[in-house]
Amino acid sequence: MDFSIDISSDSDGDEEVPFAVRVARKTFGKKPSKEEMKKSPKRMKVSSSAFSDSDCDLPSPPPQASIHDSVAVTPPPAFISPYRPSTQVRISPPVSTLPGTEELLPDTEELETEEFGLGIKSLSSSSSVMSRMSSKSSKSSSNSVMVDNAGKENKKTKEEKELEKLKKLEEKLNKQKSKDLDKQSSKALKEAEKVTAKQTDKTEVHKYLLVVLDPSTVSSPPGSEILNLLSNPPDSKAESVFQFSVEKLPVPESLCWRRKILSYEVTDGQVQMIENWQEEGRALVFLSADDLADKVKDGSLRSWAVNAKTKLGGAHVTLMVYNYNAYFKTDKNAKERVRKAKVRGEDPARKDLAVEKVSQYKIEEALVSLSLDRIADHLTFDKATDKGWKDCGGSVFHQTRAVAEAPLKLKKGLSGSAGFSFWAKADGKDSVAPKNLPEYWKQVLMQVSSGVGLEKASAIASKYPSPAELVRAYSRCGSTKECEDLLASLEVRRTDNILGGTRKVGPDISRRIYLVMTENNPNAFLSKK
Numbered sequence: 001m002d003f004s005i006d007i008s009s010d011s012d013g014d015e016e017v018p019f020a021v022r023v024a025r026k027t028f029g030k031k032p033s034k035e036e037m038k039k040s041p042k043r044m045k046v047s048s049s050a051f052s053d054s055d056c057d058l059p060s061p062p063p064q065a066s067i068h069d070s071v072a073v074t075p076p077p078a079f080i081s082p083y084r085p086s087t088q089v090r091i092s093p094p095v096s097t098l099p100g101t102e103e104l105l106p107d108t109e110e111l112e113t114e115e116f117g118l119g120i121k122s123l124s125s126s127s128s129v130m131s132r133m134s135s136k137s138s139k140s141s142s143n144s145v146m147v148d149n150a151g152k153e154n155k156k157t158k159e160e161k162e163l164e165k166l167k168k169l170e171e172k173l174n175k176q177k178s179k180d181l182d183k184q185s186s187k188a189l190k191e192a193e194k195v196t197a198k199q200t201d202k203t204e205v206h207k208y209l210l211v212v213l214d215p216s217t218v219s220s221p222p223g224s225e226i227l228n229l230l231s232n233p234p235d236s237k238a239e240s241v242f243q244f245s246v247e248k249l250p251v252p253e254s255l256c257w258r259r260k261i262l263s264y265e266v267t268d269g270q271v272q273m274i275e276n277w278q279e280e281g282r283a284l285v286f287l288s289a290d291d292l293a294d295k296v297k298d299g300s301l302r303s304w305a306v307n308a309k310t311k312l313g314g315a316h317v318t319l320m321v322y323n324y325n326a327y328f329k330t331d332k333n334a335k336e337r338v339r340k341a342k343v344r345g346e347d348p349a350r351k352d353l354a355v356e357k358v359s360q361y362k363i364e365e366a367l368v369s370l371s372l373d374r375i376a377d378h379l380t381f382d383k384a385t386d387k388g389w390k391d392c393g394g395s396v397f398h399q400t401r402a403v404a405e406a407p408l409k410l411k412k413g414l415s416g417s418a419g420f421s422f423w424a425k426a427d428g429k430d431s432v433a434p435k436n437l438p439e440y441w442k443q444v445l446m447q448v449s450s451g452v453g454l455e456k457a458s459a460i461a462s463k464y465p466s467p468a469e470l471v472r473a474y475s476r477c478g479s480t481k482e483c484e485d486l487l488a489s490l491e492v493r494r495t496d497n498i499l500g501g502t503r504k505v506g507p508d509i510s511r512r513i514y515l516v517m518t519e520n521n522p523n524a525f526l527s528k529k
Contacts, residue, residue, distance in 0.1 A: 188271040192264040195273070199262060200411060203239045205404040210258045210277075211244040217253050218246055220286050221383065222322055225393035226255075233397060242400055250311035253286040255396065257403050280403055283315040284396065285376075289327035292319075293358040296366045305376045317376040318399075319367070322392060324380035331357030441466060448512050448526070456505050459492040460513070471517055483518070484511040 198204040211230060217223055233240035249256065257280040264273050285308055295301035309317050334357075341348040371377045381392040442457040444467070464470040477483040487510035494501045512526045 185266070185271060189264075189266065192271050192273060196262050196264065200408040202405065202408060205408065206239050206242050208260045208262075209242060209400070209404040210260070211242055211400055212249065212256050212258055213244060213246050214249040214252060214254050215246055217255055217286055220253055220322070222286070222320075222381065222389035222392040225389040226396045229390075229393040229397045230400070234394065240401065242397075242404070251283075251285055251308045254308075254312065255284040255286070256280065256312065256315070257282065257400065279313060279315075281313075281315050282318070282399075282403060283312045284318050284320050284399070286320045286322065289321055289324045289363075289380075292321055293327060293363060296363050297358050301366050302370065302375070305370050309375060319370075319376050319378040320392065320395075321367075321378055321380045322389070323382060325382045327357070328360050438465065445513065448516050449509055451506070451509050452513075455492050455495060456509065459490055459505065460487060463490060467517065470513075474514065474518060484514050486510060487513060 199208050213223075213226070218227065227244065230242050230244050259278050259280055261276045261278050262273060263276070264271050266272075292301070295304055305317065305319075309315070338348040367378045379395060381389070381395070383389055384391065438461055442454070442461050445457040445460055446452050446454070460470075464473060473486060474483045477486060485507060487505045488507040490505045490510075491502045492505060494503060515524065515526055
């Protein structure tokens with residue numbers, strides 16, 4: 001098949017036709033003139049150009065236009081010239097009149113074009129192009145809208161990310177803030193614990209105790225010395241200086257102690273220190289010997305002491321009696337002067353006769369009665385010629401020091417004795433090891449009477465190794481007399497002389513030991529009535 005195109009004879013007279021137009025005419029046919037269109041009937045111009053898909057050039061049979069109106073051609077290439085107008089394509093099977101040529105001809109597309117329809121088709125193609133462009137523009141606009149929406153979504157996600165970052169930063173700041181607060185609170189808590197622990201420190205206790213004195217106590221004879229020793233202690237140490245305050249107290253000539261107690265509480269992570277003042281359970285009442293003798297004489301000492309204890313809140317009261325020996329010395333001197341006057345045959349002085357002193361026995365009996373009844377104990381003082389009232393002031397200072405150190409000593413005592421104040425430590429000198437219990441039992445027996453020496457105690461301990469064994473032996477006796485004489489005939493080997501020998505425990509020691517081991521009455525006497 002010949003695919004060459006002759007373009008050399010496409011000229012209308014002398015008029016020059018452009019190369020592209022000549023190619024288009026040859027390809028699609030020459031447009032007839034108006035006269036020819038009127039003369040000739042309508043017929044279809046067939047384009048016979050084709051492009052083969054096969055690699056070999058085979059001879060094609062001559063076309064038979066009389067039989068068929070369409071020409072079978074090979075499909076056009078994928079690229080179509082933009083100058084070529086769009087045509088209506090109808091695909092039909094290949095037709096051949098010659099036998100044996102079906103295999104030689106390739107598959108073709110049948111193109112049918114009508115005459116004078118190029119303009120309409122071009123218009124349709126332009127409209128299709130416009131529709132394509134509009135569809136493209138609509139697609140581009142829709143794509144732009146989608147891009148805008150995607151941008152908005154991206155913007156939203158960015159804003160959300162920024163919000164999440166801000167939230168995370170805020171959480172981080174809050175965590176850091178809470179950590180700082182916890183650190184500060186723990187630090188403040190440790191400082192508060194340190195401050196509260198100093199209340200029982202031996203070198204800091206003087207800062208938390210206040211000595212309160214009644215004005216009449218300060219004006220009493222030992223008052224100035226008391227204030228002097230509180231400000232200038234005997235050991236001249238800073239931790240021994242105590243603060244004092246002069247206030248009106250319920251009982252005249254009294255002295256009490258007031259302790260400052262520091263505590264803390266934690267509220268909302270903040271540590272707050274709390275300061276409270278507590279009255280100590282001890283008090284001193286100063287009393288002259290003359291006033292004491294008057295109260296003993298009229299019998300009002302006991303009621304006065306009870307009333308003072310009640311006014312001081314039930315505190316432990318100690319009576320500080322001053323000029324005690326001077327009182328009795330005055331009485332003794334008056335009596336001596338009266339005696340000497342009688343010896344000389346003179347009349348004694350009226351002041352010596354008017355002195356009616358209460359005896360020392362009665363005063364001491366009254367004071368001991370108050371102590372036994374747990375109302376008040378007492379201390380007596382006198383003014384020394386060289387020291388003055390230094391003994392009285394020193395006693396007040398030492399009692400103040402003891403009150404200040406009382407919590408520390410109580411804490412040590414409880415921690416060392418496991419809560420029992422009577423328990424003796426195993427490493428103390430007063431403790432008794434289990435291996436020394438027989439020796440301890442001998443010591444108990446020797447305390448019954450001075451007649452129970454080591455020899456008698458050893459003899460009893462060898463017969464009855466423990467108190468329980470001795471008590472069981474008493475329970476087996478039939479009468480009290482038998483119990484009292486149980487140990488009387490027990491032999492004791494002598495070790496105090498060379499000759500040796502034996503002796504008896506004796507009935508008196510046997511009876512005393514029996515009473516010690518079995519008597520329930522605490523007021524019973526060991527000696528015979």
